[in-house]
Amino acid sequence: MIKIASLSIAAALLAFGLSTAPAAAQPILPDLIVTNISMSPTNPTSGQAVTFTATIKNQGMAATPSGVSIGVNFFVDGNPVSTSDNNIISLAPAASVALTANLGPGGASGRPSTWLASAGSHTVLAFVDPLNRITESNKSNNSLSITITVTLIPPAFVIGDxxxxxxxxxxxxxxxxxxxxxxxxxxxxxxxxxxxxxxxxxxxxxxxxxxxxxxxxxxxxxxxxxSSIPTVILTANPTSITSGGSSTLMWSSTNATSCAGTGFTAGGTSGRATVSPTVPQTYFITCTGTGGTGGQSTTITVSATPLAALHCPSGGFSGLTITDGTTNDLQESCTINGNLVIGGTGTSASLLNIGSSIVLTVVGNVNLSGSGALSVNGGTLALANQINLQYSINAAGNANISMLNGNVTTNALGTHNLTSTYNASGSANMQVVNATLNSANNWLLAELGGSSSLISTNSTVPNEIYLNGQNSVSITGPQTQQGVHLNLPSGTSGSFTLPNTSTYYTWSVGSSTGLQVGWNLTVTNAKPGLAINSHANSNWTIIGANTGQKEVTISLDLDPPTAPTSLVTLNQLPLGIVGAGTPFSFTFPWSSQPQLTLNNVNLGPLAWQIYIGSGPGPVNARISNSAINEIGVIAGNLNVINSTLQLAELDPVGKLSVINVQGSDIWSHIIQASNGGTITIQNSTIHGNLFTSSGCQVGVCSIITLTNVTEAKNGTQSSCSGNINSIIQPNGTPLCNPLNPLQSTSTFTTSNGGIINR
Incomplete structure (x- = not known):
């Protein structure tokens, strides 16, 4: 008989193998859950940036540890989009806190802390403490998901906008x-x-x-x-007239608010105008709207009244003057040993035509006035420049020069690089279509004054265009290769942004775009180079297009209204990109305002031209540690120290002009003292330059003096391959001067009392 009644409870438990120890106490821990997910904006539409917020509650028995971040990861359709990780405040039992995303997915810094909404239904999930920083009583309840709907908003743009x-x-x-x-x-x-x-x-x-x-x-x-870029239609009826006849230009446009014509007046965005050209002429119209600028052109050919045959006498002409209102067609190649003069009054226009394969060589100037006209249709106009005698083309009044498939040479004698100037005044007009300069050693500079105009289509004539008055210039076509100098006169101010000159571009700039200048330039699918001519007492800011390539050349004209009493110093003129981050300004003693400010402008290695003393008084200046392409001194004393003189001219003009060069590398193709100017070169190197000293002024004769100067020949064919910019090293030093004969040593010439000491 088993007795258990007398056993204690403990003994009974032991008899069945059960412990009599008290149960272990459970730990007291926090328990984090997500009770709500909200977003801003509350009802997002496609394309909007959405910020998520999660409400976190501690339903546990203990607070979260202080200093430990309560993190939250947000997911959309299973993809991480953002994180909240900036709350380190202890969360007490039964307390809640709203945590808003402040980092990118997975806590990544530098990435958006928002989600870019896309249209449709989406599942948003918030997960608290994804990195298990906090020990909790339950980890299986740390997330919450909701479903949201994002409304579709049509895209802001479509292809073609x-x-x-x-x-x-x-x-x-x-x-x-x-x-x-x-x-x-x-x-x-x-x-x-x-x-x-x-x-x-x-x-x-x-x-x-x-x-x-x-x-x-x-x-x-x-x-x-x-609005879309303006479209323009310009037609002429008829497109071919006889001399003295008329044609009607008609134009229409879309998406335009204003239009401007070149060669005629455009009175609105559509209309008509009657024109009466005396020689073949191309007319342009440019229309502007909120979407930009568009243009169109049309050409009217002119059949002159029967041209009188003009034959070349034996030995050529000693000079040729046509002012009787006749129209003349040169029958054979010929030389004029003197000036060519063409004039006319009213509708009695005198005309000389140089037809296909005809070469007219002029050992003198070409002067047009009144209604005189010169037409180069497939022929060649050749100016026989000499080293100390260079000729020009001068057009005044209503004179007209047209070149259709024509050629120009300024180096008919084939010596060195020789320059001629086309000087236009009054309402003179030049139109060139498919016209070219005959070789690299030819240079025609167009100085446009008055209200003269120039239209160039797929041409290299002239090489350079200077806008100095109320001028209108239109450049069209990918074959056009010219440099255009934009003159910023004294007393003016403003700013403009450069185009991308490294490729064919379309651009309008000038008074029609609100600038305080008289000129207008229109470029259409062409690639002309640009230069800025900055004058004293002006205040202009030039903004670069940031293309990574050379954008513009700068001409600084130091021409104050009175002679400054202090020395003007230019040291370490910059090359390449100038004014990136902090604009680069030039302020001179004659003005408290900057004359020129460059803002992120790429000048490349061939950048600077300096002209001194064209104002009322002489200027004393110093240039050091710089690369300069051209220097001209009208009145003043310039010291050039430890610098590189690149490709163009070094030129003091007049008895008040002095240039002293020391310790420099000189590549200038012409070093020229004239009319009493003085050049002194010491301790420097020259490279196959052309030295010329000519003329006296009030008993003072031009003089060039070389002391301790080393001669190095000009470059080789291999060093001179490519265009001008490609043969200039980044520090501004040329590999050669393509404007001088290769591998040549310097030549020295004097005339009219000029002196060279060496």
Whole structure:
């Protein structure tokens, strides 16, 4: 008989193998849960940046540890989009806290802390303490998910839309902020949408083909849709007239608010005008609207009243004057040993035509006035310049020069590089179509004054164009290769952005675009180089297009209204990109305002031209440690120290002009003292230069003196290959001077009392 009644409870438990120890106490821990997910904006639409917030509650029995972050990861459709990780405050039992995303996915810094909403239904999940920083009583309840609906909003643009930048805007190679930056488009730049949209990095991206500068991907936030680029139609009826006849120009446009004609007056965005050209002429119209600028041209051919045959006498002409209102056709190649003069009054226009394969060589000047006209139709006009005697083409009044498939040479004698000037005044007009200079050693500079105009289509005539008055210049066509000098006169101010001159571009600048200048320049699908002519007491800011290539050349005219009492110093003139980050300014003693400010402008290695003393009084100046392409001194004393003189001229003009060069490397193709000017060169190196000293003024004769100067021949064919900019090293030192004969040593000539000491 078993007795258990007398056993204690403990003994009974032991008899069945059970412990009699008290139960262990459970730990007291926090327990975090997500009770709510909210977002801003509350009802997002496609393309909007959405910020998520999660409400976290501690339903446990203990507070979370102080100093330990309560993190939250946010997911959309299973993909991490953002993180909250900036709350380290202890969360008490039963307390709640709202945590808003402040970092990118997984806590990544430098990435958006928002989600770019896309249309449709989405699952949003918030997960608290994803890194297990906090020990909890329950880890299985740390997430909450909700379903949201994003309303579809049509894209801001479609392929083919015309857009304008509303701020300075980066252009990327790919739709990503980590992609390669191809360039920067300035505020107000136009372009066409060719791709997109793509959502990345919390932005909507569009592929834009900009009118000027770099093309590529830009964010939508700083683009606005505008009307399409203006389309323009310009016709002439009839397109061929006889001399003295008329034609009617008719034009119409779309998306334009204003139009301007070249060669005629355009009175609105559509209309008609009657013109009566006396020689073949191309007319242009440029129309501007919110979407940019568009243009069109048309040509009217003129059949002159039967041309009188003009034969060349034996030995040529001693001079030729045509002012009787006759029209003349040169029958054979000929030389004029003197000036060619063509004039006329009213409708009695005198004309000389140089037809196909005819070469007219002029050992003198070409002077046109009144209604005189010169036509070069397939022939060649050759100016027989000499080293100390260079001729010019002068057009005044209503004179007209037209070149259709014609040629010009300023080096008929084949010696060195010789320059002629086309001087236009009054209402003179030049039109060149498919016209060329015959060789690299020819140079024709167009100095446009008065209200003269120039139209160039697929031509290299003239090489350089200087806008000095109320001029109108139109340059069209990819074959056009010219340099245009934009004159910024004293007393004016303003700013403008350069185009991308590294490729064919379309650009309008001048009084028609609101600048305080008299001239207008229109470029259409052409690639002319640009230069800025800056004058004293002006205040201009030039903004670069940031293309990574040379954009412009700078001519500094130190021409104050009175002679400054202090020395003007230019030291270490910069090359390459100037004014990036902090604009670079030139301020001189005669003005408290900067004469010129460069803002992110790429000057390249061939950048500077300095002209001194063309104002009322002489200027004393010093240039050191710089690379200068051209120097001209009208009145003053210039010291050039430890510098490189690149390709163009070194030229003191007049008895008050003195240039002293020391310790420098000199490549200038012409070193020329004239009319009493003085050049002194010491301890320097010359490279096959042409030295010329000529003329006296009030008993003072021109003089060039060389002391301790080393001669190094000009470069070789291999060092001189490529265009001018490609043979200049980044530090500004040329490999050769293509304007001088290769491998030549310097030549020295004097005339009219000039002196050279060496």
């Amino acid at each position: 015309r857009v304008i930048t509303t701020a300075n805007l980066n252009v990327y190679a790919t739709p990503s902020t980590s992609g390669t930056i191809l360039g920067v488009q300035s505020l107000g730049s136009f372009g066409n949408v060719i791709g997109g949209p793509i959502s990345a990095n919390n932005f909507v991206w569009w592929n834009i083909n900009y009118d000027i500068g770099a093309d590529g991907w830009s964010v939508q936030d700083y683009q606005a849709k505008v």
